[in-house]
Amino acid sequence: MKTIADAFALSPNGKAFIPFITAGDPTIEVTEQLVRAMAEAGADLIELGVPFSDPTAEGPVIQDANIRALRNNVTTDDVFDMVERLREGGCAVPLVIMTYANVVFSYGIERFAEREREVGLAGVILPDVPHEEKAEFAEVFGSHGLDVVSLIAPTSHERIRQIAADASGFVYIVSSLGVTGVRSEITSDIAGMVELIRSANPQVPCAVGFGISTPEQAKRMASASDGAIVGSAIVRMIGECGEGCVRPVATYVREMAAAVHSV
């Protein structure tokens, strides 16, 4: 099964376009269609959000998606089962789970990692698990050949080297202060952060997320780093279009992926 490293290595120019969607929003069936459509449209790696009742790192758009998914009674097992169906159907795009510590912890870290490997997932992004608490998860996931993605923020400063040195999969650069959501401008010194990451760990790719919505922004972030992550802009589209979201999301992803791959 493909790893996160493959997602970058197999991209046309080594740069990854990474869309995020919340699994189960609007339904788990549509999520399955969205993954296929986004893979076909050029997504290199897809972040699948397992919904959580209290997503403390999310802005209102993704908070609402979590609420919609939980209203549909979508569970962690439903998400694993859906990925299993995708793999059986031949969809091979690298997939990584994005959720909160308690979702993994309550399922059992070992059991969660085992199930990820069984169904063909590549790892996990946990925004409420900083470097200090990472080992509890990374040791178990690592033993299954899975990555726990590390995050770096504009406030990380002298922490960047240590975090990057221990990173696996890719480094998620949080572009701005605050929570997830579309921003008209990204003012942080992304190039400076990337330089620090690369000097500490030349092997691990890094991609920028939080605030990106336009092809121009994606292109700029992908040229400064190794990729661009887009969540809220897509999730908002899903919220607005409901079950009819697959076609507009695919069109949008095609445009964004092209921008990233044109760097």
Place this chain on the structure above:
Amino acid sequence: MANSPDSRGRFGIHGGQYIPETLMNAVIELEEAYDRYKLDPAFNAELTDLFNNYAGRPSLLYFAANMTADLGGAKVYLKREDLNHTGAHKINNVLGQALLAKRMGKKRLIAETGAGQHGVATATAAALMGMDCVVYMGVEDMERQALNVYRMRLLGAEVRGVSAGTGTLKDAVSETFREWTNRIDDTHYCLGSVMGPHPFPTIVRDFQAVISREARAQCLAVEGKLPDAVLACVGGGSNAIGSFYHFIDDAGVRLIGCEAAGRGIDTWETAATMNTGKLGIFHGMKSYFCQDEYGQIAPVYSISAGLDYPGVGPEHAWLHDTGRAEYVPVTDEEAVSAFEYLSRMEGVIPAIESAHAVAHAIKIAPTMGKDQVIVVTLSGRGDKDVAAIARYRGHDLHE
């Protein structure tokens, strides 16, 4: 004390720092500042002066003679945190944190509030120290505690309603964390309970420990011995840890935390974390939480907005694991009856939160000997609850 957290902020397996990377340097900066100022004589002298000359400390250890005679067992003392300025124990922690924030060069305090007591205390300290203040409060709680909302505004704070999730305390905490990730440089998150990421559970405990430091000395002075039991209500657990702390090494003192059982621990409408929750990770800490089998945080319920929280502080979780403290459930009905009982028996109207501890004292005092002593912490005054209790009893009373 043996129960201080380890260097990574752990109480046994509980605690830790489960927060976004964006906030890590802020909590590290806070820990460094606290480690420096907690040993600084000038800082401590200023805090003691604020405690004594602004908040009205030390608070009384009041012998509840009528209650003792009526129950016919142990002597009941009330540790009167309700007599503090702003009417609750919350001011102890807030004065400490505001002073610390000011020393750190912060100009703005943000806080969550449930019943409104911590919000009022934070707004008060901000007014006193000339700081800006924004308080996040669930919309459900804003309706339940409308007077406290106006009180905060009167004190110059901005109150922002939180409609996400259940619109109660847990959502207010989440939203305050979100706001903190947005604005860190000039802003201190003045967390109201012994919860959240390290070092908050330790900082809040240390500022609240004044309760047991006084109560222990007061009890020794009046009774010539330590109490047999110390009772306090537990939501996040700040007044309880403050009431327990200086008794933890006194093995003969029973420490009893009283949780909000809501409509009962066999129903879904409960907030009794120790009795119904399981181990989890939320709001920055590993501890016990009310949650479903997939780790979704439960929409808890209690008549008391201040105890209506699905988790509990990590040091309590550890005291529970080691058996040093016991945690008992108290229902809405028992708490309301105790609220009425203490009002009539002693002329003291307790906060509905504190009434949970009073209710358990009413249960155990008669089973104890007349030479035994119970200390019950009255964490706050009940004026804010009068209308809600009237409605609970079927009177059509609105503020």
